[in-house]
Amino acid sequence: MIIRILGEGQFLLDDSHLDRINAIDNQIVGHVSRENKAEFARDLAKLISTVKELASPLDPSQIVPSDIIIPPSDLSFEEARQVFCGDGLIKG
């Protein structure tokens, strides 16, 4: 499975780790809906470090679409809320 961390490129992750990624993803959904800013920042950092720890960087000359896209590490809580509202991350 190919994962992209926005701003940091693509990584190759074994499918067996998908559950862990999904679990953190679900927690992040909860934090955003409950406005838990601190926990949101903590789990976003955890998500990114987990992927980096378990996955290996993809050769940058490979041109393939990703299966999962992870937001950049400096995504603010406000931006995360916008992602949920469907307003997008960056204007334009």
Added chain:
Amino acid sequence: MGFLDRMSTVVQAKMNKIMDRIEDPRETLDLSYEKQLTLLQNVKRGVAEVTTSKKRLELQKAKLQMNTDKLDSQAKEALLAGREDLARKALENKAALQAQASTLDQQIADLSDQQQKLIAAESRLASKVEAFRTRKETIKAQYSAAEAQVKVTESVTGISEEMADVGMAVSRAEEKTENMKARSAALDELLETGTLTDYSGGNDLDQEIAKAKAKSSVEDMLAKMKEEMKK
């Protein structure tokens, strides 16, 4: 729907804007390649902008440091002149400047991080653009328009995702440097007009210390005179 699914939707929307649907798939390849080269230039510009902003903040930091050192020696002079009140004032101002300096340090570190990420993004994009160029020529040489469709879609989708990513990274970096520019301009103004030093009393401080020194040397001279007259 998970957070990451929504993130994909955001990126997909960006990709749709990047990708053009053209009848002849081979033309699509050329057009995408042109856009890739433009984006590569944008990233380079982004790196240059972040680098300039970082330098600017570093200069500002140096200036702040100079002011801090000045206040420190003013405090010493004030103490020597027996004006503890002035020394205290100078040290209070020094503490205020030091607080500004640590904010600047944080901003410089942020920009440094931003700079490294963009440089890495530029290098990844350059590798992909080069790979795309080779693949594009192969597809154009070996396949008819109809046959090429699948290969083209695959390549263009893959590279468009990279382009969406890099495009967003550049926008975010620009937004950050813009914000910092505004804040650093405000700080510059404070340092230039002396508002910061005034608020901290720097200029008045100079005068008061000079007065105190003059006063103490007058006292010294008086004392000396008195001594001499006793003889």
